[in-house]
Amino acid sequence: MSKPFDMELFLSAVLTGSYATRQRHLRQAKIIQAEIAERWQLETPWAWRRKHVAWFLEHRLARRCESTQYYYLLTVRLLVGRLEKPWVFKCQIRD
Template identity: 75%
Template sequence: MSKPFDMELFLAGVLTGSYATRQRHLRQAKLIQSEILERWQLETPWAWQRKHVAWLLVYRLGKRSEATRYYYVLTARLLARRLGRSWVLSL
């Protein structure tokens, strides 16, 4: 039996800022993870590709406000930094 993926532990090394900022990044990263899991059955960020995160930003968050999408882009960049990938993500 495998343990569920711990996003908080995954991002612990790259999370900085105030408590509220760290909690926002964790909440958004968990939502990104659940959306990608639901669509492509990819549970861990190591299996993700740029197209998965870009899909989320364009199609799932497309009708949200620009500010909301901006904060999700920041979280996605944080995930990319933790993965050691050079994804170019924009609004």
Template identity: 75%
Template sequence: MSKPFDLELFLAGVLTGSYVTRQRHLRQARIIQTEIAKRWHRETPWLWQRKHVTWFLEHRLNRRSNATRYYYLLTARLLARRLERPWVFKCKAKI
């Protein structure tokens, strides 16, 4: 039996800000992880490619408000920073 992937531990080195901000990033990262795992069966961020996160941002959030999409974009950038990948995501949200 394997342990579930701990996103809180994974993001601990790059999470900054207030307690509420850190909790929001963790909650959103878990949602991103769940949706990517359902669609592509990739359980951990180490297995993700840029196209997986882009798919989430473009297709799973297409009916959400601009503010929601912007906050998920910030979480996606945080994930990319933690993975040390040079991913750039375009923001379609008008904030």
């Protein structure tokens, strides 16, 4: 029997900022993980590819307000940094 993936432990090396900011990133990372796991049965970020994260940003957040999209993008950048991947995602928000 395997243990469930611990997102808090995974992100602990890259989480900075206030307590509220760290908690928001953890909550959003768990939501991202759950959505990707439901769609592609990939339980850990180590199994993700760029297309999985891009799908979440483009399709699951499409109807969310711009500020929500922006905060999720910040969380995605933390995840990508922790994975040490060269993936770049642009913010869809218009200036």
